[in-house]
Amino acid sequence: DARVTQTPRDKVTEMGQEVTMRCQPILGHNTVFWYRQTMMQGLELLAYFRNRAPLDDSGMPKDRFSAEMPDATLATLKIQPSEPRDSAVYFCASGLALAGYPYFGPGTRLTVL
Amino acid sequence: RKEVEQDPGPFNVPEGATVAFNCTYSNSASQSFFWYRQDCRKEPKLLMSVYSSGNEDGRFTAQLNRASQYISLLIRDSKLSDSATYLCVVNGFGGATNKLIFGTGTLLAVQP
Secondary structure, three states, rough: OOOEEEEOEEEEOOOOEEEEEEEOOOOOOOOOEEEEEOOEEEEEEEEEEEEOEEOOOOOOOOOOOOEEEEEEEEOEEEOOOHHHHHHHEEEEEEEEEOOOOOHHHHHHEEEOO | OEEEEEEOEEEEEEEOOOOEEEEEEEOOOOEEEEEEOOOOOOOEEEEEEEEOEEEEOOOEEEEEEEEOOOEEEOOOOHOOOOOOOOEEEEEOOOOOOOOOEOOOEEEEEEEE
């Protein structure tokens, strides 16, 4: 049963620290998404990639967030420096471009103190 | 206007009831539509795709109205296990076929 995996599952850090979240998409999937979920805003699209190339990162605060896919099996989302308002659940999702819908990982619950 | 809008609920219904959710979207060029389900503290999971002709999967029926730019989800004979947040998803914003935008979700609570 193929699944998207994310690490860490939970992260508590202090304001100003760097946070790196990792995602392993389902093997063979060519589209990868990063979403952030909060009670107030719901699921917000931060960035997405197709065939490892970034297609849209307009949802990301550029000054502190960066998303990359060093290879087809790894996607990363970094926040530097982190701020309390970044506290949220960050989901990675992967899918096939033709199918249109992604499968979500379990999420990383980030708390910035 | 938000790109995808849903009534947040909660919808409190008794077991066995029929309940319907609507979702409106702003991009008339959108081509793909989905409903996801999210349980508390879990990830969203695909419930069903929404086709132009409408589609049914057991107790669940999804419909698309392009003229009015909304999609709907009907749940018949509600079960306690249907209690969750239902998220409407629409693609195609900014000309990007894979750019999926989620609604904020509608909370359903099925009561015994």
